[in-house]
Amino acid sequence: MADVAEERRIVVAVDEGDESMYALTWCLKNFVSPNTENTFILLYVRPPPPIFNSLDGTGYLFAEDVVVSMEKYSQDLAESVMEKAKNIYKNFDNVKVEKKVGLGDARDVICEMVVKLGADVLVIGTHSYGFIKRTLLGSVSDYCARNAKCPVLIVKR
Amino acid sequence: MADVAEERRIVVAVDEGDESMYALTWCLKNFVSPNTENTFILLYVRPPPPIFNSLDGTGYLFAEDVVVSMEKYSQDLAESVMEKAKNIYKNFDNVKVEKKVGLGDARDVICEMVVKLGADVLVIGTHSYGFIKRTLLGSVSDYCARNAKCPVLIVKR
Numbered sequence: 105m106a107d108v109a110e111e112r113r114i115v116v117a118v119d120e121g122d123e124s125m126y127a128l129t130w131c132l133k134n135f136v137s138p139n140t141e142n143t144f145i146l147l148y149v150r151p152p153p154p155i156f157n158s159l160d161g162t163g164y165l166f167a168e169d170v171v172v173s174m175e176k177y178s179q180d181l182a183e184s185v186m187e188k189a190k191n192i193y194k195n196f197d198n199v200k201v202e203k204k205v206g207l208g209d210a211r212d213v214i215c216e217m218v219v220k221l222g223a224d225v226l227v228i229g230t231h232s233y234g235f236i237k238r239t240l241l242g243s244v245s246d247y248c249a250r251n252a253k254c255p256v257l258i259v260k261r
Numbered sequence: 262m263a264d265v266a267e268e269r270r271i272v273v274a275v276d277e278g279d280e281s282m283y284a285l286t287w288c289l290k291n292f293v294s295p296n297t298e299n300t301f302i303l304l305y306v307r308p309p310p311p312i313f314n315s316l317d318g319t320g321y322l323f324a325e326d327v328v329v330s331m332e333k334y335s336q337d338l339a340e341s342v343m344e345k346a347k348n349i350y351k352n353f354d355n356v357k358v359e360k361k362v363g364l365g366d367a368r369d370v371i372c373e374m375v376v377k378l379g380a381d382v383l384v385i386g387t388h389s390y391g392f393i394k395r396t397l398l399g400s401v402s403d404y405c406a407r408n409a410k411c412p413v414l415i416v417k418r
Contacts, residue, residue, distance in 0.1 A: 130412060224291070246403070246407070249403070249406050249415050250403070253417070254417070255287060255416040256414070256415045257382075257414045260411070
């Protein structure tokens with residue numbers, strides 16, 4: 105048999121949506137091979153904290169305690185997503201899991217991280233938005249499919 | 262261990278480009294699992310034959326022998342692509358291969374065929390066109406990633 109990959113680093117982009125948990129499940133069922141060391145790297149990207157100073161054009165200023173509580177909320181969200189993921193991957197053997205939390209625009213962070221993490225494949229769930237909503241919101245999966253420097257598996261529900 | 266897929270139907274879109282052969286190779290190395298029955302379905306889509314009649318606005322008419330020879334060329338191309346693919350997959354065990362040739366616009370045919378063939382995943386290579394070229398030419402992989410009714414694996418060189 106021709107050489108088959110013996111170690112794989114599979115980056116799975118996770119977020120609050122059920123789509124990403126479905127993508128993780130699909131991937132665990134379909135990408136795990138007993139003869140291969142599979143490292144699943146769960147990547148959650150937090151949006152950057154809002155930073156406004158008094159020179160900000162809007163003249164709008166977040167009180168420090170509001171910023172702190174938003175920051176706390178964002179951290180809690182990251183933890184809850186990882187917990188949700190754990191309830192899925194704990195049922196599978198032969199799987200090593202690493203967790204990474206990035207900060208910034210999800211599209212850019214994911215594309216940078218796949219390079220840094222040496223990903224063999226990026227797995228990403230996708231929302232079934234229609235044309236208008238996708239055009240307005242942009243799509244993380246569309247962007248990553250075009251720009252990530254590794255194969256990209258897009259899992260739709 | 263949670264239930265792992267035991268039979269998988271993997272549709273690989275193949276064409277004349279090296280990108281699709283690279284996608285097939287990547288997939289054979291990364292998607293084949295010894296405990297799973299993997300059926301790779303190679304799907305090649307031929308463009309529709311040009312049909313002009315005397316009422317055609319351009320007033321342009323293909324002689325019948327030209328149409329026949331274009332048709333023959335298109336069939337030969339399909340065979341040569343399948344032959345190229347064979348040189349790749351023959352090196353892998355535990356792989357069942359089926360070949361399908363479709364006719365029409367590649368984007369539509371691929372999306373229809375994944376449903377008809379009961380694909381578990383669609384694998385598609387991609388050209389690394391820039392923004393302008395992609396916008397002008399359209400991209401089969403972009404279209405399929407959005408519209409195919411199954412997970413889509415986009416393999417970039």
